[in-house]
Amino acid sequence: MFLLIEFVVSALIVPLALFASPLGNRLFKPIGRKVSRFATHRTAAVLAILFLALLTRILVLKVEPIPKPWFYDEFSYLLMADTFSHGRLTNPAHVMWKHFETFHVNQVPTYCSMYYPAQGLFLTFGQKFMGHPFWGVWLSTGLMCASFCWALQAWVPPKWAFIGAGLAIIRLGTFSYWADSYWGGSVAALGGALVLGALPRIQHYRRLRDAVVMGIGLAILANSRPYESIFYTAPILLALGWSMLNSDKLIREKYWRSVAIPLTLILVLTLSAMAYYFKGCTGSPLTTPYLVNVRTYETAPMFPWQQLNTSITYRHLSMAQYQLGWPVQEYERARHDISANFLMRLVKASVFFSGPLLLLPWFVLGVILPYGLSASDLGRKTVFLMGISLLSILGMCLPIYFESHYAAPACCTLYALEVQALRRVYIFDWKGRQAGRLLVRYTILACLMLFGLRATSRLFHLPAPASWFRDWESGGGQGLGRGLVESKLEKEPGQHLVFVRYSPAHDSHSEWVYNGADIDNSKIVWARDMGPVQNAELVRYFSSRKVWLLEPDPVPLRIAPYAPKQAVGNPDQSAETGAGLKLGATWFASTGK
16 A cells, blocks of 8 residues: 555656646745755764654654564574673573574574674664663664765765655664564664765775774674675775775875774774684684574575585474475576566565655656766766665675665665765756756655655554565564463463474464573573473473463464373374364463464
């Protein structure tokens, strides 16, 4: 519904700009002057964007409350945050770890998340100092929007930098899954913006502080999206090296002293810290937790030219169903349907980052730009930004998987190009009516109006936007069932052990078995039902806990005290094969789940 509304509004803007009364220009002119005047105070503008991003997210908490985790990546990052909050880099492997196997989490050689630590550090800050990991997401998203403003100030005039960052708040900083889940996106985008904004400043001023900012940005990228960051940072670092080598002797010496040496020092410290973290998690400074997880669980490779790993044996049916299902389908699609795969990624990313409204200026440019336009007509800055974006797109087309947060390192570059498109459309005139100005102003106004409509969508009973596109939508909500069970058991006295039994037709994208860093001392321990014999081992281990059997697939879901004597089937066979206990309605049926 929201995507349709956005399409309709976008289609109306062009005729309004071309044929409506120029009164709109007179209405917007005073506002534009005030924004331009304020934006010239660069530090104040960055702080204002930070404040607006943080405040806006708080104001819409009733519409978009603190999210419940629901996807594998989220639980994995939350495990990392919980581990760091306990003062550890990783956790010792649990003696009963086979019951706790789950997606994107390593059980051996240590119990830890498979991911790189940048996102986890922000979640840790939220959990440790603000009471909930969500506030780490909130902070990272606010910093992302502020860093966009700071970075764009080095590429475009201050007014346009402020507008670009404001559009990022509307599209990314409030209702997107970057701001409303624990998947990540904002952290990598923050790192990418710091690197992009530091480059022109270093080239112009050669200051130590700008080199430090670039170093911090590179450190964030290396610890959030390292693969995609290679493609994103390569042209930036090459441009920096070229500027240094083509300078005269005195300037080159300043480059070495104020830029190259401190930047190298930051990178060495970053790589050393990463190696220390990897060694703690895997036993080797050169083996990442990500690589351990891939080797242990993933049948489908990362790239389509690699071969399937058919040597993996899965202990649990639901894990086998997932790993042999969707990832293998994506692998085959990437190998045999390259054009459709690329088109799908392009559409998905375009709708997420821009949507029809912010794609509109690009369509208009295709009409108004003169035939035979050359790269020199676009300007060196625009061509360079386009080069970064194209190389980043190439990098994201190679793996078999794609989600919008994979493009996070290049996000600020995309918004810099968006602002350049708006600037070019802004000067377009048609029959003396200043149609370009009206079109840009109506586009910005329409973004604000759609944001307001999304914020009040419950009042109008509008359906949620499609989660596949994640346009104005976090895509969450699937975790509510697990969250309700968890809330219910948290209120029950004592500690709990919950065996999760899936039906053979279980949706393998919906996983319930995730635990915190300190499993033995957790209020609730989630475990896979592995049949009465192996379950009995876990029950003996947690002898003081109340034991439950949860079946999440029926509607409503079923949960009741665990009764092993009623179990049927092969004792050595996972209960996920369907040889499970069928229970009647319980106290949880009242939840409506």
